[in-house]
Amino acid sequence: MPETRISELVRMWIEGWVVSRGASDPIDEPWGWTIDVGQTGQPRQLARHVLPEPTEADVRKIVAATSAPGTWLKLFAEDQVALPWVGPGWRLDAPGFLMDSQLRPERPAVPTGYTLTQWTRGGVSRVLVRTGEGHFAARGQIATVGAHAVADQIETAAEHRRKGLGSLVMRTLQGTAYETGARTGLLVGTQEGQALYSSLGWTTRSPMASLWYEPADAA
Structure with missing residues (x-):
């Protein structure tokens, strides 16, 4: 399939994900999207900030403005790149992988x-x-x-x-x-799932680092 920018693939993934989970409509932000997920049954999740092309400045700005436990960052970057951009209280989840396929x-x-x-x-x-x-x-x-x-x-x-x-x-x-x-399939899979999806013809387009805010006094 023709090469598509990561930001466009992430937008397509979000459009389907909110339908799948019954989440709120994504809110456009200068750096990506915010999704309210507090009513979807997701454990420990209140909101998601999704950044398809994260920069240190944008992530630090979001982190500085975050005080609510259960706020998540979905950053389409390697864990080791994203982790230094956040401070105390942020926990790193297992890595994910954005993948697509021709159906x-x-x-x-x-x-x-x-x-x-x-x-x-x-x-x-x-x-x-x-x-x-x-x-x-x-x-x-x-x-x-x-x-x-x-x-x-x-x-x-x-x-x-x-x-x-x-x-x-x-x-x-x-x-x-x-x-x-x-005609186009998208997903974000775990490292274990990546092997299955690759065997079925899916292509990895980007890593995704997942972090959530849970300060010690809220744990």
Whole structure:
């Protein structure tokens, strides 16, 4: 696919993420976007400041104005670059990776011993994989916004990993998004998830450092 600026990819990811999570509309800022997430059920999260091309000056300005625990920074930069820009009370979460992919029609087969349930509501398509006995095995969801879709909350139970269920969930979601008109897929994955998504043809576009504010007296 044609090369796209990181800021544009991040904007596309945010558009789908807020639909997926039921968050507020992003607020435009000179450096990126602010998203209120206090009503979405996200643990320890009140608001997110998302900076697609963070600078030290912008990050330090946000940090200086932050007093509310549960405020997060999503900085599209390496952890070691971003960490020196914040001060006491800021905690570093696991690194993330912004990835994209060209979507295509897919209808993967469900492995023997598992069942797959699929439904769509409010622009979000969900997949749930269970064992024959009805136990949870894997899940995921994807939010479609026009010509792009954002995969989110991909999870496989520990005892069911290495059985192709992550691939099943992703390929099912990708195919569903394609059928609704999306052609570009986006996500932010963990280091572990990055390997799965890469094997499915996704390309890493940028690292993402995640930090949240939790001063000692609020812990």
